[in-house]
Amino acid sequence: MSDSRDGAPEEAVTGDATDEGPTDPAADGGHDPTPSTHTVRLELVDEPGQLLAALQPIANNGGNLLSIYHERGNKTPRGRIPVEVDFEATTERFEGIVEALRAEGITVMQAGTERYAEEITLVLFGHLIDTDLSDTLSRIEASASTSVADVSLAAPQGTEEVSSARLRLEARSGETGEAVAAVREIAEEKDLRVVAPLAGVEP
Amino acid sequence: MRLAVIGAGAVGRSVVKLAGEHGHEVVAVADSSSAVVADGTDGSGGAVGVDADAVVARKAERGIVGDDDPADALTADYDVLVEATPTTLGDAEPGFSHVRTALERDRHVVLANKGPVAERYGDLRALAADSAGDVRFEATVGGAIPAVSTVEDIEPSHVTAVRGVLNGTANFILTRMAAEGLDYDHVLSEAQDLGVAEADPSFDVDGTDAALKCVILANVLSFGAVDDPADAREFSLADASVEGIRDVPGSVLRLAAEDGRTVRLIGEATGETVQVAPRLVPENGTLAVSGTQNIVQLETTHAGRLNISGHGAGGPETASAVLGDVGRLE
Numbered sequence: 227m228s229d230s231r232d233g234a235p236e237e238a239v240t241g242d243a244t245d246e247g248p249t250d251p252a253a254d255g256g257h258d259p260t261p262s263t264h265t266v267r268l269e270l271v272d273e274p275g276q277l278l279a280a281l282q283p284i285a286n287n288g289g290n291l292l293s294i295y296h297e298r299g300n301k302t303p304r305g306r307i308p309v310e311v312d313f314e315a316t317t318e319r320f321e322g323i324v325e326a327l328r329a330e331g332i333t334v335m336q337a338g339t340e341r342y343a344e345e346i347t348l349v350l351f352g353h354l355i356d357t358d359l360s361d362t363l364s365r366i367e368a369s370a371s372t373s374v375a376d377v378s379l380a381a382p383q384g385t386e387e388v389s390s391a392r393l394r395l396e397a398r399s400g401e402t403g404e405a406v407a408a409v410r411e412i413a414e415e416k417d418l419r420v421v422a423p424l425a426g427v428e429p
Numbered sequence: 430m431r432l433a434v435i436g437a438g439a440v441g442r443s444v445v446k447l448a449g450e451h452g453h454e455v456v457a458v459a460d461s462s463s464a465v466v467a468d469g470t471d472g473s474g475g476a477v478g479v480d481a482d483a484v485v486a487r488k489a490e491r492g493i494v495g496d497d498d499p500a501d502a503l504t505a506d507y508d509v510l511v512e513a514t515p516t517t518l519g520d521a522e523p524g525f526s527h528v529r530t531a532l533e534r535d536r537h538v539v540l541a542n543k544g545p546v547a548e549r550y551g552d553l554r555a556l557a558a559d560s561a562g563d564v565r566f567e568a569t570v571g572g573a574i575p576a577v578s579t580v581e582d583i584e585p586s587h588v589t590a591v592r593g594v595l596n597g598t599a600n601f602i603l604t605r606m607a608a609e610g611l612d613y614d615h616v617l618s619e620a621q622d623l624g625v626a627e628a629d630p631s632f633d634v635d636g637t638d639a640a641l642k643c644v645i646l647a648n649v650l651s652f653g654a655v656d657d658p659a660d661a662r663e664f665s666l667a668d669a670s671v672e673g674i675r676d677v678p679g680s681v682l683r684l685a686a687e688d689g690r691t692v693r694l695i696g697e698a699t700g701e702t703v704q705v706a707p708r709l710v711p712e713n714g715t716l717a718v719s720g721t722q723n724i725v726q727l728e729t730t731h732a733g734r735l736n737i738s739g740h741g742a743g744g745p746e747t748a749s750a751v752l753g754d755v756g757r758l759e
Contacts, residue, residue: 347688347690347709348709349681349684349685349692349709351676351677351678351680351681378684378687380680380681380683380684381680382678382679382680388676388678388680389678389680390678390680390681390683390684391684392684392685392687392688419672419676419677421677421681421685421692421706421707421708421709422706422708422709423690423708423709423710424592424695424697424708424710424716
């Protein structure tokens with residue numbers, strides 16, 4: 227939940243034990259003292275020590291590491307390993323972190339704020355293959371709020387019959403509703419049906 | 430209370446049979462073509478009720494409930510009219526006229542028939558406002574589950590949404606499809622053999638039945654949250670977004686299961702929207718009730734989330750809800 231993410235680091239940055247009042251912007255010395263969640267997507271050379279080398283500039287520049295997704299088995303065409311790192315930092319520090327990463331010679335493929343804060347799984351069914359599944363997925367990817375993290379296809383009757391696909395989508399914090407709406411719009415156009423979870427009920 | 434029961438299907442017959450246990454007396458019973466009115470047929474005065482066993486036996490053996498005219502049941506000397514004729518859409522007739530007759534006579538009405546409550550809620554409220562009689566309809570939503578009265582207890586303005594599994598036939602089919610890896614058509618014919626699904630299952634599998642229940646809940650929320658009914662938004666089936674389960678392939682349930690989820694036909698009502706659609710829910714979650722079970726989940730502003738599950742259909746189960754309403758009118 228974005229609430230807890232926004233709340234916890236505030237204490238980490240400004241909260242010494244005696245500070246009981248609300249966050250004092252001056253305590254952090256910056257214009258924007260509230261840290262937010264950032265995701266950077268890096269490409270690492272497949273050599274020992276590379277991951278550590280990539281994490282150090284984040285930690286050294288005031289980033290609070292949240293998660294590291296090391297796609298060990300999934301190499302890029304150039305033989306590099308994609309790594310996704312989530313961390314919290316103020317906007318000002320985030321810029322410094324990206325600069326520091328690049329200064330270390332690390333390839334930063336993507337750097338954004340709260341890129342993948344929430345996940346949502348849904349199932350599409352209909353004539354998925356006939357309606358060009360890869361086009362469907364690209365268009366979902368192209369919508370502003372969503373990234374397709376994982377796809378599982380089931381076409382037990384063959385590719386010309388009705389098939390189903392389970393999609394794991396990543397969305398920015400608070401934007402899962404938009405993500406589902408984007409999928410529904412594309413699905414409707416292609417006469418596909420969407421089985422989505424209930425918003426705000428259970429994951 | 431003296432009851433006139435209109436409609437002699439599973440629910441109507443169960444009301445006739447169980448009324449005595451609840452301390453009530455059935456003074457008239459009618460189906461579409463026949464009736465029995467205590468005063469006329471028994472020759473023993475209006476205070477004596479009809480013989481419940483005889484009514485049920487006549488219906489089973491001869492297809493009639495008695496030798497009187499159905500119109501006589503509507504004008505009999507009752508306190509509460511129990512409207513248990515089959516649900517009809519649009520003008521909700523003849524159920525709506527039965528309700529009108531009773532209210533214009535200043536008698537109470539308890540409905541098991543969803544039509545008038547889902548399709549003509551505003552008209553129903555207007556008739557009730559001009560009558561000394563009241564209208565209740567717990568049995569129209571979730572059978573034995575006390576959905577409407579729970580919303581009333583919490584107060585509609587403190588209930589932000591009501592959702593749940595409100596059709597046992599669709600839930601049975603989805604449950605079997607997931608458990609056995611079978612396709613829709615196979616499970617449907619199995620359900621028909623078991624009497625869980627009707628020969629024409631459209632009303633259940635296309636989501637219409639669940640949608641009517643959600644429309645009723647939306648009306649309860651909407652009208653219950655305002656002081657003046659003129660300010661309330663009225664819902665009917667046409668306002669609901671409805672998707673059924675007829676086309677859901679088995680592969681959807683398999684993909685869901687691989688991810689610890691399953692699919693349920695979930696209806697959701699707020700004071701603003703009504704939606705029914707197959708939804709992904711956690712496989713072992715609260716909403717994933719099995720077989721013909723139903724569940725109603727309430728989101729409230731102060732009381733948190735409430736879940737009530739149970740039998741959403743069946744003669745005695747639904748009759749319990751009807752008789753519960755009769756009790757509230759005393």
